[in-house]
Amino acid sequence: MKPTHLEIQRMLTGSQWREQIFKVTALLMLSIALLTLAVLLIDAFVDGVGRLRWSFLTSFPSRKPEQAGILSALVGTVYMMILTGIFALPVGVGAAIYLEEYTKHQGISKIIEVNIANLAGVPSIIYGLLGLELFVRAMAFDRSLLSGSLTMALLVLPIIIISSREAIRTVPPSIREASYALGASRWQTIWNQVLPLAFPGILTGSILAFSRAIGEAAPLITIGALTYIAFLPDSLLAPFTAMPIQIFNWVSRPQKGFHENAAAAIIVLLVVLLLMNALAVYLRQRYQKKVYL
Amino acid sequence: MMMVTKTAQPTAFQIQDLNCWYGNRQALQKISLSIPERQITAIIGPSGCGKSTFIRCLNRINDLILGFRLKGCVLFKDQDIYGANVDAIEIRFRIGMVFQKPNPFPKSIYENVAYGPKLWGVRKGTQLDAIVEESLKKAVLWDEVKDLLQQSALALSGGQQQRLCIARALAVEPEVLLLDEPCSSLDPIATGRIEELLLALKKTYTIVIVTHNMQQAARVSDFTGFFLLGDLIEFGETRQIFTNPKENRTEDYITGRFG
Numbered sequence: 001m002k003p004t005h006l007e008i009q010r011m012l013t014g015s016q017w018r019e020q021i022f023k024v025t026a027l028l029m030l031s032i033a034l035l036t037l038a039v040l041l042i043d044a045f046v047d048g049v050g051r052l053r054w055s056f057l058t059s060f061p062s063r064k065p066e067q068a069g070i071l072s073a074l075v076g077t078v079y080m081m082i083l084t085g086i087f088a089l090p091v092g093v094g095a096a097i098y099l100e101e102y103t104k105h106q107g108i109s110k111i112i113e114v115n116i117a118n119l120a121g122v123p124s125i126i127y128g129l130l131g132l133e134l135f136v137r138a139m140a141f142d143r144s145l146l147s148g149s150l151t152m153a154l155l156v157l158p159i160i161i162i163s164s165r166e167a168i169r170t171v172p173p174s175i176r177e178a179s180y181a182l183g184a185s186r187w188q189t190i191w192n193q194v195l196p197l198a199f200p201g202i203l204t205g206s207i208l209a210f211s212r213a214i215g216e217a218a219p220l221i222t223i224g225a226l227t228y229i230a231f232l233p234d235s236l237l238a239p240f241t242a243m244p245i246q247i248f249n250w251v252s253r254p255q256k257g258f259h260e261n262a263a264a265a266i267i268v269l270l271v272v273l274l275l276m277n278a279l280a281v282y283l284r285q286r287y288q289k290k291v292y293l
Numbered sequence: 294m295m296m297v298t299k300t301a302q303p304t305a306f307q308i309q310d311l312n313c314w315y316g317n318r319q320a321l322q323k324i325s326l327s328i329p330e331r332q333i334t335a336i337i338g339p340s341g342c343g344k345s346t347f348i349r350c351l352n353r354i355n356d357l358i359l360g361f362r363l364k365g366c367v368l369f370k371d372q373d374i375y376g377a378n379v380d381a382i383e384i385r386f387r388i389g390m391v392f393q394k395p396n397p398f399p400k401s402i403y404e405n406v407a408y409g410p411k412l413w414g415v416r417k418g419t420q421l422d423a424i425v426e427e428s429l430k431k432a433v434l435w436d437e438v439k440d441l442l443q444q445s446a447l448a449l450s451g452g453q454q455q456r457l458c459i460a461r462a463l464a465v466e467p468e469v470l471l472l473d474e475p476c477s478s479l480d481p482i483a484t485g486r487i488e489e490l491l492l493a494l495k496k497t498y499t500i501v502i503v504t505h506n507m508q509q510a511a512r513v514s515d516f517t518g519f520f521l522l523g524d525l526i527e528f529g530e531t532r533q534i535f536t537n538p539k540e541n542r543t544e545d546y547i548t549g550r551f552g
Contacts, residue, residue, distance in 0.1 A: 104359065174396035178458070181354055182409040182465055183386030192408070193398060 041270075048263025056264055060230040061246065065257025070265050072229045073246035076145070077272065079233060080242055081210055083149035084156060088209075091153070092160030093195075093202060099161075100168040101190055113165075120158035127155045128222025136223050143224040146236040151219050156209035163205020167198040200284040207280035211273055217244035243269045302329035305469060305499040306351060311365035313346060315358065319523060320346040324365070326518060326528045333491060333500045335514035335531065337507055339546070342520040344503045345393075348471050351501065352388040353381040369469075386413065389467035393474040395454035397446035397461070402429075402438050405446045405457055409465035424464055432460035433490050452483025459490065470494065472502040476509065488513050507547055511535050519543045 003011070051066075059069025103109045131151030141147040171194050179189040225241055228249075233240040243265055250262035306328040313321045321343045328334045336344040349355045350367060353374060367374050374384045397405050406425040407415075415421055425442070429435040434456045438449070446457055455475055462470060472491075476484040491500055491513050504510050510517050511531060518528040519540075527534060527543045538544045 106359065172396075174392060174394060175398060177354060177357070177392060178396045178398065178461075179408070180357060181352065181385055181390040181392075182412060182461065183382050184412050185382055188412055197399065 044263045044266045044270075046263075047260050048265070048267050051260045051264035052267060056261075057268070061228055061249075065253075065255055065261055068250075068258070068261055070243065070246055070261075070268060072232060073241050073243045073265070074268065074272070075232050076225075076229070076240040077214060077242045077269075079145055079240065080149050080152060081214055081276075083145065083236075084152040084213060085206070085210065087149060087153035088156050088160055089206060092157050092206070093164050095157075095161045096164030096168055096202075097190060097195075100165050101186065101194065116158045116161050120162060123218075124155055124216050125218040125222055127151055128219030130154065131219060131223045141237060143239055144237040145233045145240045147223050148220055148225050148240060148242070151223055152213045152216070155216065155219060156206075156213050159209035159212070160202075160206050163208070164198070164202045167201025167205065168194060170201060171197045196287075200288050203280055203284055203287075207277060210276065214273060214276070215244055215269065217242075217248050220245055221248070243272075302332055304328065305330040305369065306501075307366075307368040307371075309366040309368070311347075311350060311363070311367060313350060313355070313361065313363040313365075315346075316360040321350075322523045324525045326525060328499065328501060329516065330499050331495060331497070332515040333495050333502060333513050334516045334518065335510035336501065336503045336518050336520060337505070337510050337546075338520035340505065341522075343523040344520045345473050347520065348473055348501055348503050349390075351469070351471055352385050352390050354385065354390060356381055386465055387467055388469040388471060389462035389465065390471040391455070391458050391462055391473070391475050393477055395451055395458055395478070397449070397454050397457050399445070399447055401443045402446050402449070402457060403442040405461050406464045409461060413465060428460040428464040429457075431463050431494070432456045433486065433493075434460055450483070452479050452486060455479060455483070455487060456490065459487075463494075467498070469499040469501065472500065474503050474505060476504070476506065484509070507535075519546060521546070 056069045057074065058071055059067060060072055061070075062068040099109055099112060128151060131147060131154065135141045135147040135150045136143060141150070175193050175197065176189055179193045184192070220242055225239070225245055229239060229241045247262045247265045247269070250258040250265065253259075304327045308327065309325050311321055311324040312319065324347060336347060338344045346355065350363060351369075351374075355361045355363070363375060369384070369388070373379065398408060400408075403425055406428050407421045410421060410424050415424065426435060426439075429438060434453060437453060438444075438457075441448075446454065449457060455478075459470070459475075476487055479487065488509065491502065494500060495515075502510075502514065514531045516529065517531045517534040519526045519534065519538075519542075521542060527538060527540045529539075534543060535547055538547065
């Protein structure tokens with residue numbers, strides 16, 4: 001039976017109500033998420049801003065909280081991220097290229113895909129244990145910058161592979177065909193056409209992965225990255241520390257002064273993270289412009 | 294299976310008993326025909342009849358598709374292009390292709406045309422400049438873009454993009470030009486320009502064009518093959534196919550009774 005004009009009106013009012021309720025609920029959820037983040041940031045800021053000064057960045061850790069700084073942790077983190085990138089990016093992108101462009105067995109490719117997705121979800125402390133066994137002990141790199149970076153590279157590798165595959169998959173097949181039709185080899189097609197187009201996506205995914213790694217303390221503690229380091233690492237095999245470890249260490253001290261140091265270090269870590277993301281956005285924009293003119 | 298009776302021209306392609314499959318689905322059955330040199334050969338038929346599959350067998354671009362299999366013989370200038378010692382890359386270099394949707398690289402106009410020659414080792418700037426200019430002239434695009442060579446190819450109109458794709462294919466100096474429904478996304482004016490271009494190009498190139506537009510086949514081609522459900526129903530001179538087809542199914546199709 002056809003609904004009457006009045007019934008339609010009533011139904012519409014009802015659905016408008018539901019619409020409103022849904023909208024308000026979603027807004028509420030968003031506010032909860034944002035508020036939590038804001039409280040965390042404000043808390044860290046209020047506690048830490050008093051300790052933030054240039055000398056905090058240029059001093060080594062100390063037993064006296066007001067003299068302690070994060071130089072060794074900051075430099076350790078920067079070195080470690082650079083090395084992690086150098087180790088993880090070529091391997092991750094290479095694996096993604098092989099899986100997307102070369103492998104002919106759909107079945108095996110699917111199995112590998114599921115496994116990589118699972119690896120991406122493995123808790124970071126497990127990677128720490130792997131790093132401890134493999135790099136620190138078996139390869140005898142000891143508790144060094146090299147061991148730390150390699151462990152972190154393992155940690156981010158699955159995410160880099162997954163996001164690189166996604167990025168490679170978005171390159172339209174018509175572009176590949178155009179290249180092959182001109183007599184390009186597979187390698188020439190990948191290098192000249194596929195990778196430049198996939199690059200912004202690969203970069204975005206990789207930066208997300210590095211953002212995760214930069215805040216990780218568990219795997220580094222597991223491989224035994226030292227917490228009190230009053231020097232800068234001068235070689236790949238030198239011991240080192242990183243910011244999350246320094247924060248962890250300060251938070252666990254009883255003195256209030258160290259808690260302020262921890263809050264200040266959190267702010268520095270966030271700034272480093274923001275800088276990294278900004279760099280990614282900048283590179284992506286620049287590259288996209290270059291590719292699409 | 295009709296063979297060409299009046300072949301004054303030498304043969305470019307000689308195809309014998311060509312069968313192919315995507316996975317388990319057979320796309321072409323026992324296709325045999327010969328495509329003459331420096332003529333325009335049109336392949337017509339309704340959607341899904343295998344005409345695109347057929348033309349994509351001629352430069353081995355189907356090799357890239359997972360699950361594609363082929364049986365039979367495709368001779369190009371008396372060489373079996375699927376032979377054991379033949380490099381598919383060399384075949385694709387000698388046999389150029391233009392696709393249904395214009396697919397310029399997201400690079401500058403210049404880079405698009407120069408891409409092929411660069412792959413083959415042309416490095417010198419002046420030499421590349423000359424190739425780019427000559428190819429764009431052959432594709433009748435030079436006058437429109439000569440001041441915009443460093444601009445993105447994606448800024449061109451659809452018809453210009455397709456002519457750019459033709460220029461790009463010509464830049465590696467192929468012997469054959471395969472065109473897979475090159476006008477299907479273009480308006481009538483752009484289509485007309487492409488057709489004029491093909492008629493000019495046939496003096497130097499063997500051209501095979503797939504089209505679902507029968508008027509286009511009638512306008513530009515010298516020979517026509519009619520495909521239906523993976524079979525070659527009839528092949529012959531275009532005038533004969535369109536005025537006096539030997540097969541009922543050909544007549545039904547070109548008079549619009551199905552398809």
